[in-house]
Each structure stands twice: as C-alpha cells, then as structure tokens.
Amino acid sequence: xxxxxxxxxxxxxxxxxQIISRVPxxxxxxxxxxxxxxSGISLVGSLVVAGSGHGTIASFxxxxxxxxxxxxxxxxxxxxxxxLGMFKxxxxxxxxxxxxxxxxx
Amino acid sequence: xxxxxxxxxxxxxxxxxxxxxxxxxxxDQARQGMRLAAVGMLVAIVATLVQQQIIDYRWIAAGLVVxxxxxxxxxxxxxxxxxxxxxxxxxxxxxxxxTLVGVAEYHGRVVEGAGVSRATxxxxxxxxxxxxxxxxxxxxxxxxxxxxITGRPITYRGQNxxxxxxxxxxxxxxxxVVARPENVAAFYIMIGVAALFGVQLVMPIGGADxxxxxxxxxxxxxxxxxxxxxALNNNILIICGALDGASGFILSILMSKAMNRSFRNIIFGAxxxxxxxxxxxxxxxxxxxxxxxxxxxxQLAYAQQVVIVPGxxxxxxxxxxxxxxxxxxxxxxxxxxxxxxxxxxxRMPGHMNVLLAEANVPYxxxxxxxxxxxxxxxxxxxxxxxxxxxxxxxxxxxxSSPIFGMPILDVDKAKSVIxxxxxxxxxxxxxxxxxxxxxxxxxxxxxxxxxLTKLIGEIKAL
Numbered sequence: 375x376x377x378x379x380x381x382x383x384x385x386x387x388x389x390x391x392q393i394i395s396r397v398p399x400x401x402x403x404x405x406x407x408x409x410x411x412x413s414g415i416s417l418v419g420s421l422v423v424a425g426s427g428h429g430t431i432a433s434f435x436x437x438x439x440x441x442x443x444x445x446x447x448x449x450x451x452x453x454x455x456x457x458l459g460m461f462k463x464x465x466x467x468x469x470x471x472x473x474x475x476x477x478x479x
Numbered sequence: 480x481x482x483x484x485x486x487x488x489x490x491x492x493x494x495x496x497x498x499x500x501x502x503x504x505x506x507d508q509a510r511q512g513m514r515l516a517a518v519g520m521l522v523a524i525v526a527t528l529v530q531q532q533i534i535d536y537r538w539i540a541a542g543l544v545v546x547x548x549x550x551x552x553x554x555x556x557x558x559x560x561x562x563x564x565x566x567x568x569x570x571x572x573x574x575x576x577x578t579l580v581g582v583a584e585y586h587g588r589v590v591e592g593a594g595v596s597r598a599t600x601x602x603x604x605x606x607x608x609x610x611x612x613x614x615x616x617x618x619x620x621x622x623x624x625x626x627x628i629t630g631r632p633i634t635y636r637g638q639n640x641x642x643x644x645x646x647x648x649x650x651x652x653x654x655x656v657v658a659r660p661e662n663v664a665a666f667y668i669m670i671g672v673a674a675l676f677g678v679q680l681v682m683p684i685g686g687a688d689x690x691x692x693x694x695x696x697x698x699x700x701x702x703x704x705x706x707x708x709x710a711l712n713n714n715i716l717i718i719c720g721a722l723d724g725a726s727g728f729i730l731s732i733l734m735s736k737a738m739n740r741s742f743r744n745i746i747f748g749a750x751x752x753x754x755x756x757x758x759x760x761x762x763x764x765x766x767x768x769x770x771x772x773x774x775x776x777x778q779l780a781y782a783q784q785v786v787i788v789p790g791x792x793x794x795x796x797x798x799x800x801x802x803x804x805x806x807x808x809x810x811x812x813x814x815x816x817x818x819x820x821x822x823x824x825x826r827m828p829g830h831m832n833v834l835l836a837e838a839n840v841p842y843x844x845x846x847x848x849x850x851x852x853x854x855x856x857x858x859x860x861x862x863x864x865x866x867x868x869x870x871x872x873x874x875x876x877x878x879s880s881p882i883f884g885m886p887i888l889d890v891d892k893a894k895s896v897i898x899x900x901x902x903x904x905x906x907x908x909x910x911x912x913x914x915x916x917x918x919x920x921x922x923x924x925x926x927x928x929x930x931l932t933k934l935i936g937e938i939k940a941l
Binding site for chain 2: 396400406413414419420422433439440446447454455456459460464
C-alpha cells in the first residue's frame with residue numbers, strides 16, 4: 375500500500391538529517407526560514423484541492439490553503455534571501471578562515 | 480504523458496530543494512543555493528497548474544493573490560529583531576495549509592462518499608492532528624514572542640495531568656477515526672482537541688525556552704506536510720515534509736542539549752518555581768563591583784583581545800548597531816574583536832547571528848561556543864551584553880544549581896569581564912549568576928543601547 379512512499383520518506387529524512395546536521399549554528403535562523411519556505415510546497419496539494427471543482431466547500435478550503443501556503447512560499451524565500459544577503463565575510467585577513475563552516479555543536 | 484511531465488518536474492524540484500539546503504552548510508554559497516531552491520518551487524507550482532485534475536482556476540487565482548499580498552511584506556518588511564515571531568507565525572500558516580487540505584480531502588472522500596482506504600485514513604488523521612496542534616501552538620508561540628501574551632510560563636495546578644489527559648483523548652480519537660472514518664463528528668472533534676492540545680503545550684513554556692519550542696513546532700509542521708504527501712500520494716510533499724521534519728528535529732535536539740535539558744523537562748517542567756534559597760545563599764553576602772563608563776572605555780580602548788557575548792538583552796535594546804560601532808573603534812585602536820554566540824542565546828536558533836549580520840558584523844568574526852571556549856584564557860576583556868544564564872559558571876561548578884551541567888561560554892576564564900545589564904535581577908531561570916561576584920568581573924549598569932552610545936563617545940574622546 376504505502377511501502378514506496380515509506381521508502382521515500384525514510385530516505386529523504388535520512389538525507390535531510392545528514393545535510394542539515396552540517397549546517398553551522400551561524401545559519402540556523404536562515405535554515406528555519408528556508409525549510410519554512412520549502413514546506414510551502416503544501417501549495418502543490420492546496421492547488422489541486424482548490425481547482426478540482428469538487429464543490430464549494432472543498433474549493434473554499436482549498437482557496438484558504440493556497441493563500442496560507444503562498445504566503446509562506448513568497449515570504450519565506452524573500453526573507454531567507456534577505457537574511458543570507460546580510461551575512462558577509464570580512465576582507466580576507468589574519469586567522470579569519472580557521473574553523474569556520476565546519477563548526478558543529 | 481502529462482502525468483509523467485508533472486512527476487519529472489517534481490523530481491527536479493526535489494533535487495533543487497536539496498541542493499538549496501545543502502548550500503546552507505556554506506555561508507558564501509547559501510544565497511545562490513536558496514535561489515535555486517526558489518526556482519525549484521516555481522517549477523513545482525507550474526507543473527501542478529497544468530495538471531489535468533485542475534479544471535477551475537478562479538479559487539486558485541484568488542488564493543495566489545492573497546498569498547502574494549500577505550507574503551511580500553512578511554518577507555521584505557519584517558525587521559530582523561522580529562524574526563522569531565515571524566518564523567513562528569509562518570509555521571502556523573504552513574500547518575494551516577496542511578490541515579485545510581486534509582479536511583478538504585476527508586470531506587471529499589468520506590462525506591461525499593468517494594471512499595477511503597485504511598492507510599489513507601491513517602495519513603489523513605495524522606495530517607490534521609499534527610497540523611491543527613501546530614497551528615495553535617505556533618500561534619501561541621507567536622503571541623508570546625510578540626509579547627501579546629506574557630513571556631513567562633503560564634502554569635496552574637494539575638497542568639501536567641490535563642496535558643496527559645488531552646494526549647490520551649487525542650490518541651483515542653485518532654484510533655476511533657481510523658477505525659470508523661464515516662464518524663464525521665469524531666474527525667472534527669479530534670481537530671478541536673488537537674488545537675486545544677497545541678495551546679496547552681506552549682502556554683506553560685517560558686520565553687527563554689522558545690528556541691526549543693519553535694524548533695519542535697517546525698518539526699511537527701514538517702511531519703504534517705509529509706502526512707499530506709502520504710494522503711494525496713504525492714512524493715514531493717513527502718520529501719519536503721521529511722526534510723523539514725528532520726531540520727526541526729535536529730534543531731530541537733541541539734537546543735535542548737545546549738540547555739542540558741530533555742524535551743520532557745522543557746515541556747512538562749516549565750522551570751516553574753525557581754529554587755528558593757539554594758544557590759543564592761552561598762553568594763548572599765558577597766558584593767558586585769560596579770564600574771563607570773569611563774573605566775570601561777579605557778579598558779576596551781587598550782585591550783588587544785576582546786570578545787563580545789551578545790544575549791537576548793541586546794536584541795531587546797536593539798543595540799546591535801552600537802555593538803558593531805564599538806567593535807570598529809576597538810579595532811581601530813589595534814585590538815581584535817570577536818563575537819561568541821551561545822546556541823540558545825536569544826529566542827530562536829541563530830537569533831544573535833542574524834542580528835549581528837544585520838549590523839554588518841562579518842560572519843567570520845562570529846564564533847560558536849565550541850570554537851571559542853578554549854580561547855577565553857587569552858582574552859583581555861569580555862563584554863557581556865544582555866546575556867545571563869549562558870555565562871553563569873555555576874553551570875560548571877555548582878551541582879546544586881538548576882542549570883548545572885548546561886554548557887556555557889567560559890567567560891570567567893578571561894582576564895577581565897564587563898557585564899552590561901539593566902539591574903541586578905536574576906536571569907530567566909531565576910538563578911543568581913556567580914559570574915557577577917567574581918573579582919575579575921565589573922558591572923556596567925544601564926540600558927544596553929544608551930550605555931554603548933556613551934561608551935563609544937568616551938572611547939572616541941580618549
């Protein structure tokens with residue numbers, strides 16, 4: 375029944391764990407904004423509900439879902455970009471490179 | 480044919496999302512990478528819109544317009560200081576979308592009789608349950624962070640019993656709904672109880688524990704999205720939900736580790752009664768040494784190695800720009816300034832880093848706890864700005880302290896410490912800070928922004 379989906383879920387979660395545990399604490403707030411924007415993918419489900427013509431109730435619920443998810447997609451990607459744009463490197467000098475990027479808790 | 484196109488587009492989007500997230504491991508590539516992820520999102524949306532199932536675009540268009548109009552200000556105009564509540568409200572929106580899709584799907588399949596398999600019903604139930612509790616939980620977190628509700632833990636007698644009972648009721652309802660999907664009342668009652676549970680879960684949690692809660696809610700929102708994917712048989716939703724869930728899960732683990740507390744302790748403990756007497760007694764008759772702005776200016780102007788430790792107090796006073804100005808002055812005088820950021824400083828993971836970055840502090844000057852702790856012995860002056868519990872040496876030395884065992888920034892090992900603080904009130908946990916009584920520590924009382932401005936003036940005048 376749901377075996378294939380379960381495969382996908384487990385592998386994606388594993389991959390996510392591997393990637394995200396290497397994100398430095400420096401970027402944890404942008405990370406939250408980014409995953410939030412990406413989870414706006416529920417828009418894909420919302421669009422189908424809103425546009426399948428299954429009656430007014432379903433369409434209206436779909437409309438609300440599309441609005442909420444779009445807010446996250448638009449706001450999420452914009453704010454992530456804005457935040458990441460603020461993280462700038464110093465002009466390269468002295469010990470600036472030691473240990474950055476690989477720092478883990 | 481068209482279905483294949485849609486699936487291939489989803490696959491491409493998933494790859495782009497993963498690349499985007501991976502770019503976040505490198506600060507210099509992150510922006511570029513996340514733009515790729517945004518392209519991925521566009522691909523997924525366009526692919527969905529050309530699907531055969533979609534026959535009516537009116538509601539879609541309306542929703543998209545509302546979303547863009549609401550999303551743009553949330554992306555462009557929200558100040559960095561408001562980031563924690565901004566993330567919290569976004570979690571609430573995301574969960575709302577998942578919940579609504581779940582309800583619509585249930586309505587279409589059960590109420591209008593399209594039929595539903597047991598497995599789909601399990602997915603739908605989890606989707607609306609996790610979604611609903613995240614909607615209200617994140618909304619309460621937003622209220623607390625925005626200070627619409629008091630940030631202090633709101634507790635009452637028997638709270639944990641109520642929480643446990645609600646959890647039990649929720650599980651029973653879940654079983655009932657899965658066993659008999661046609662029981663419409665049970666389905667909607669379950670959504671209501673889950674909403675109540677979300678409120679109950681976040682209400683007793685205090686401001687300083689918010690990083691864990693926000694991360695935890697992030698993980699729930701991800702799981703709700705993944706459940707939507709199972710219910711709709713949509714792989715991209717499953718993948719993104721799993722990524723989101725993993726991210727929230729990792730962050731909540733990191734945060735609770737940084738506070739040396741278990742999930743259970745944060746959710747059920749509420750740090751309620753600060754220990755009476757205990758650690759305070761030992762330092763009761765020692766005094767703190769207060770210093771003048773002039774003295775602090777002299778110390779900082781001639782220091783070689785300076786470390787600044789920002790905390791929530793800096794965020795509240797919005798003093799990050801003054802902090803950077805001060806640091807530039809010290810550097811002009813030949814000193815080296817670094818920033819030490821504790822994982823739970825502020826109200827969300829990475830909160831301080833974003834504020835400092837906003838004030839143009841280069842990110843290679845910001846150091847994690849592990850990176851900088853060994854270096855404090857060689858530091859001339861540590862300037863603590865509005866941080867408290869994360870620099871309390873009692874966490875290392877006093878087994879009777881409630882924060883004993885929590886990893887801290889070892890600022891007490893530096894040659895001298897200047898603590899900027901409004902007054903002598905205890906930190907969030909209500910614990911006396913042994914650091915303030917150390918002979919090498921001087922207190923600089925006053926509002927962070929005002930004091931820093933004076934300090935900058937003094938150093939310039941030297």
